[in-house]
Amino acid sequence: MSHEIEAIKDPGVPAHVHRQADSDPKAEKKAERQVAILFGLSAVGTLLFIYSYIWLPEDVFIYLPVLGTTNAKQLFLGLGLALSLFFIGAGAIHWAKTLMPDEEVIAMRHEMRSEDSDRKDFVASAKEGAAAAGLGRRSLIKRSLGLSLGLVGLSPLLLLRDLGPLPGKDLETTSWKSGTRLVTDPGDRPIKPSDLEVGAVAQVLPALAPGEERTLNNIGKDAVLLIRLRPEEFQLDAEKLAMTHEGIIAFSKICSHMGCAVALYEQQTKHLLCPCHQSTFDVPRGAKVIFGPAARPLPQLAISVDQEGYLVAQRPFSEPVGPSYWERNSQ
Numbered sequence: 001m002s003h004e005i006e007a008i009k010d011p012g013v014p015a016h017v018h019r020q021a022d023s024d025p026k027a028e029k030k031a032e033r034q035v036a037i038l039f040g041l042s043a044v045g046t047l048l049f050i051y052s053y054i055w056l057p058e059d060v061f062i063y064l065p066v067l068g069t070t071n072a073k074q075l076f077l078g079l080g081l082a083l084s085l086f087f088i089g090a091g092a093i094h095w096a097k098t099l100m101p102d103e104e105v106i107a108m109r110h111e112m113r114s115e116d117s118d119r120k121d122f123v124a125s126a127k128e129g130a131a132a133a134g135l136g137r138r139s140l141i142k143r144s145l146g147l148s149l150g151l152v153g154l155s156p157l158l159l160l161r162d163l164g165p166l167p168g169k170d171l172e173t174t175s176w177k178s179g180t181r182l183v184t185d186p187g188d189r190p191i192k193p194s195d196l197e198v199g200a201v202a203q204v205l206p207a208l209a210p211g212e213e214r215t216l217n218n219i220g221k222d223a224v225l226l227i228r229l230r231p232e233e234f235q236l237d238a239e240k241l242a243m244t245h246e247g248i249i250a251f252s253k254i255c256s257h258m259g260c261a262v263a264l265y266e267q268q269t270k271h272l273l274c275p276c277h278q279s280t281f282d283v284p285r286g287a288k289v290i291f292g293p294a295a296r297p298l299p300q301l302a303i304s305v306d307q308e309g310y311l312v313a314q315r316p317f318s319e320p321v322g323p324s325y326w327e328r329n330s331q
């Protein structure tokens with residue numbers, strides 16, 4: 001069986017129409033510039049991605065009519081990567097359609113493994129194709145393609161930064177202090193014990209001092225879940241019981257396994273569940289771990305009420321919130 005690639009004499013399709021760039025040097029130059037512009041736009045997209053990743057702060061929000069209030073960093077990261085990939089693809093397609101060799105050929109079917117002579121032919125024709133594509137003489141395209149491919153390759157390298165550094169002592173302090181009011185999230189309203197019925201759950205944050213602002217980092221660390229039980233349902237020692245108020249108990253919302261938000265409360269069983277790896281915490285027993293990979297209970301925040309009857313923290317958390325990484329480090 002012949003494995004050669006032959007020019008089609010009668011392919012049974014309309015006659016092949018040659019492109020303007022094949023015969024007109026001006027059209028060829030124009031197409032070359034268009035390809036370079038597309039690769040250049042890809043490079044701009046990658047630079048936008050890099051700029052957003054390194055220099056844009058996490059907590060800047062902008063309003064867009066279609067998307068509503070949006071995190072600017074996330075928006076520009078996505079936009080930068082999308083532009084960079086889109087324009088590399090568009091540049092390559094435009095290059096192929098306007099400047100690459102434009103011949104209709106037929107390849108005969110053959111066994112999966114080519115014969116040695118065909119393999120040699122393939123290498124030779126690939127070299128010929130590269131020469132015909134004019135990479136050697138189209139230095140503008142070569143340089144702009146090199147720039148866009150080089151920059152797009154940086155994007156995944158940049159993301160490696162997300163593997164570290166370790167949070168260090170960051171999780172050992174939160175914004176909770178003695179006397180800090182518990183306020184609803186969202187809403188920032190102070191809460192009285194009477195606002196919570198038995199069985200109710202609420203997410204709260206520390207009230208802000210005048211002039212203070214919440215950062216995403218602090219919201220992540222400070223989030224607390226309030227749960228109200230009947231006081232007689234607790235199975236706590238005297239010290240932990242003194243940290244509750246009228247049947248209301250408060251736990252850090254950050255899972256002690258790997259830091260997901262513990263978001264599910266089963267009223268019947270009084271269990272808190274972490275959706276990430278199914279760690280299950282028993283609320284009446286001070287969020288003791290009864291299932292899953294978490295190694296310690298959720299840290300409990302000591303609460304009471306102030307003179308006006310609003311719930312406040314008695315003191316800061318007495319242990320770090322979040323994953324127990326420091327225990328592994330000290331082993």
Ligand code: FES
Pocket residue numbers: 255256257258259260274275276277278279292293294
């Ligand atoms: S992060 Fe909660 S169980 Fe893994």
